[in-house]
Amino acid sequence: MLAALLSSLMGYASATLVAIAAQRRGLVLVYTLSAMAGTIGSIAAIGFLATNAMPVETTLPLGLPFVGVHIRVDALAAYFLIVVNTAAAVISLYALEYGGHDEEPERVLPFYPAFLAGMNLVLVASDAFSFLVSWEFMSLSSWLLVLANHKQKDTGSGAFLYLIMASLGTGALLLAFGLLSAASGSYIFASMHGATLGGLNRAILFALVLIGTGSKAGMVPLHVWLPPAHAAAPSHVSALMSGIMTKVAIYGLVRLLFDLAGPPAWWWGAVVLLLGGITALLGVLYAVMQHDLKRLLAYHTVENIGIILIGLGLALAFRAGHLDVLAVLALSAALFHALNHATFKSLLFLGSGAILIATGERDMEHLGGLIHRMPTTAFVFLIGAVAISALPPFNGFVSEWLTFQGILNGSLLPQWLLKFIVPVVGAMLALAAALAAVCFVKVYGVVFLGRPRRPEAEQAHEVGLWMVAPMAALAALCAAIGVLPQAILDLLRPVAAVLWPDAPSLPAGDWLWLAPLGSDRSSYSGLVVLTAITLLATLLVMAIHRLASNRVRRGPAWDCGFPDPRPETQYTASSFAQPIRRIFGSVAFGAREEIDMPAPGETRPARLAVSLHDPVWDAAYLPAGNAIAWMATRINVIQFQTVRRYLSLMFGALVLLLLLVALGQ
């Protein structure tokens, strides 16, 4: 395992070196090396989990003196190594062709493998110092990747916001590790297990971890940076950031809260559940309102992080209530969804990249009819859309189904507050799932179906094999996991055992029927559903074509007798979203429609303006930004003082600090 891990990391490192040395000529080599490194890492991690191997560890003589860099791969790290490296391998293959379309590939190439290496290092780091350094390395390299398209407007402001939020997150994590290492007297994870923290300190630790990892994952209200940053990056980087970097953040959350922080308090579960529910619902509502394809997908990342958080919150609540089997079930559901989201979100972002290459457009209102021009992309994008909408028989449904099984057992929890929260969060999750379907009917219907709205969409061409094949591979993965989910649950068994050695593992199911709590509680089989639908549909086709009629005549569209050939008469993305905007948007976003209808005889066109307000931005970020600006102007006074005053200020500060030290003792 270590050898494979090391060679994988060496692969990423040499790719970075190649990129620095060869600039844009090294493109093929960089992405090939990254793909190979990803493949090695992924296969090794799968082998590690499948054989249920013992954790491996080593210490490198780098980093802080007397601490060194501690590397440790256990089942939890291995599971996330699979998620990261599998997606990385496929995305790197896609980038072989896509990267060639980048305007300035030398702005992407060196940071791309470095970013991948950073994510890998976060997963295997097992002391606070190397964890934080890798975390920051990951943040900064992705920040540089966001800046690659620096000539587009909005990129700068998006990247700036990202940098601020990333610093905030790392700062929170730094303090969290400070608490842990102060209590245990060591920077090494292994000795932090025994750390005993007081009640208040544990609460502070919980809040810091939630801020630190939640800001990276895109948890509401710390999500504001995510859509602009993820959308601004080149599409294969967006796929990496949305598909897998958010999963590394989830890993951080699980590692800190489930592993290092000790036994959870029940109210942790309540907080995470509520935040998860709000994140899921608000994320999908934001997404429905969008008509920029990449931003919409990024908001869906926020939604899916919410779903993962709901699973994790349930796991914390069950664990605190000593319902260990259910805790394992909820944890497995959350981690399963993390993998699923990595597959279909990468697929969808790669699809948006293909559309961008073929048409040069990200705005859905300019597209349409691409199913005729880009048939293969349209087909694989459809699979991704169905999977993310949590519809059977694909993988998104399986993990949501598992999460629902956890929610259904929430009545067993001892705390009254949780008994109230769990069904409400269940309703939020159900609403989010239904709204995701609305959103992806909108995306698919507007982008791929109908008639082209602009010449760019009309003249689009299918992208090349090197872009289509990786997307098809991800689509196949969505289908395979959807019909054979038990394989993933088997991989997850040692993960739960690492976190909670005393908890019983889920009963071994057979490969066909998914029944985590026994078949009398609930059962589902994706394979049976898929086979039955295929069989019934084929039978229908054959029977009807043979016995009834198989004649087809092509003609103009009927459209109730008044067909209008102009593509502007089609439903647009914003008209599709109008009912949802009216029902939910007026409450959540203060949505307002202003119709400017000219009087009869006037020649100016009628206009419809929609205004939306982001409640989180208005309530938290604007006041915070104003407060910082206000304070900055006040503090600015200090900048223009005489030497005398500076000296007295320094003297005062020294006295204050000495006083604090004296009081502390």
Add this chain to the structure above:
Amino acid sequence: MNDMVLNVVQLLLVAGLAPLLTGLVRKVKARLVGRVGPQLFQPYRDLARLLRKEVVLASNASWLFRASPYLIFAAIWLAAAIVPTFATGLTVSRAGDLIAVVALLGTARFALALAGMDIGTSFGGIGSSREMMIASLAEPAMLMVTFTVALLVHSTSLPHIADFFLLQAVGVRVSLGLGVVSLVMVAIAENARIPIDNPATHLELTMVHEAMILEYSGRHLALIEAGAMLKLTLYVSLIAAIFVPWGMAVGVPDARGFVIGLSSYVVKVAIGGVLLAAFETTIAKMRVFRVAEFLGAALLLGTLAAIFLYVSRDV
């Protein structure tokens, strides 16, 4: 009796009975407003005629438009077969639980809404958009009813739910009362019945379901119409299986249990059809944005029903 045979019987039963239920509803509605109405078997004739006609496809229709009717019908058919009708012990019922049935209907709806957008007409768009809006509230309401039932039974598996209500004295429960009201509201909305949508209308601005399928013809239209009929049957069987399971055979039935189960199922479906027709004649269709209030109420009732059970002691 042989399990394999019974599964096939189940599949054919739901598909075969569906047009009859629709015929019954139409007939009773006509009688209630003083018309003679079409014959009971008219839907079969309509479907047969449509199946034999040629398909007229819009010139820019894609493969999705042509494949969707088959997919939609197959998905609804499977979902309808999972719901127990005359017996609780069939293998097909294990393929998915109640959540999976809701999701299968979701898959069918997804395909239908996409097909509505395929030609690029404004009617298709308006239909798809409104159908998805209705579903975005109806589906969560349905899931909350599922939770309510599952909390009582400790299972989401439909055969177990039916067995439980069949064999155990559940008694009168507030939650079940709220649940059945919520489920009926969802069923009305999902089947495009009055007051949400009018299955008989072809007046442009009031259509939801009909607007989506405006471009379909021939065998494709037949399949979609049959799918809609099947969905109505599914909801009636679902309400019957959960709330009035009497007469249903427990496990795999023998010949006597089969006959009793089958005849009681047919009677229950007929009663459901008559009640629906009576309800529809007494109410007017609502404006499309009142639908949100109607379904919001259904969602709230479902959530309340679930919360009552979560906090009640004996569950």
